[in-house]
């Protein structure tokens with residue numbers, strides 16, 4: 001296995017970003033980029049409740065995309081649709097341009113098994129279902145150790161979840177997703193339950209993981225309620241309307257990579273936050 005780089009090392013150069021050639025807020029502008037996933041005219045109805053309304057969105061390979069929208073508008077539903085856990089109503093389609101097994105997910109709550117240690121929790125998904133046949137027990141353990149090191153928690157490998165802080169538990173959940181080597185990571189408010197200090201630290205850590213070529217992680221789609229978090233982390237921010245949700249707007253973030261927490265004081269950061277806040281008020 002290739003030697004891994006520490007999270008503290010400089011990020012891979014994403015300075016150009018996937019959308020650096022475009023100043024347009026339109027998702028349909030001519031693009032030089034390849035799509036990882038295309039959501040095509042997707043509507044979704046639960047019983048008599050229409051949740052998604054003709055959502056069309058191209059998720060570009062290599063981008064960090066955030067999804068913002070009012071509570072209950074259908075953001076988690078959209079992630080489940082992308083993951084293939086739900087199907088769109090007739091007429092809609094999700095086109096995966098990468099194999100489905102390359103898509104990982106991190107939920108808002110870490111959902112760790114309390115009777116298993118950190119390393120066992122990371123290893124668990126590799127040991128069940130079709131994943132089990134792919135690697136030997138020793139390879140699975142090696143992979144789990146590798147992803148534990150990526151999130152900087154090797155010293156806590158034998159700790160049980162209740163012996164870890166909320167931020168550490170969420171890092172274990174991220175390590176568990178990374179252990180399966182996803183090229184696309186879907187995240188549903190992964191830092192929503194954390195205090196601001198921990199949240200900001202994990203925001204930057206996640207960007208380092210995304211930039212680290214050893215992880216194989218290429219594209220991230222993150223649902224968040226935090227405008228600041230979305231601007232700090234993303235190349236593009238998808239604004240969803242209230243239910244039945246459609247794509248209201250797509251905002252390009254005019255900040256280069258690698259991102260640092262201090263960028264939150266840049267005029268471009270502040271003006272983008274202001275612009276989004278105005279749009280949220282108008283929803």
Ligand SMILES: Nc1ncnc2c1ncn2[C@@H]1O[C@H](COP(=O)(O)OP(=O)(O)OP(=O)(O)O)[C@@H](O)[C@H]1O
Nearest residue numbers: 046049051069070071072073074075076077078243
């Ligand atoms: N399995 C389901 N059966 C019926 N209705 C559902 C189901 N899942 C979600 N819904 C409904 O779909 C709507 C959107 O839910 P969803 O969880 O996607 O919203 P959300 O945007 O993620 O909200 P939040 O920001 O609060 O997490 C809600 O009205 C919810 O009640």
Ligand SMILES: [Mg+2]
Nearest residue numbers: 075076077188
């Ligand atoms: Mg949700």
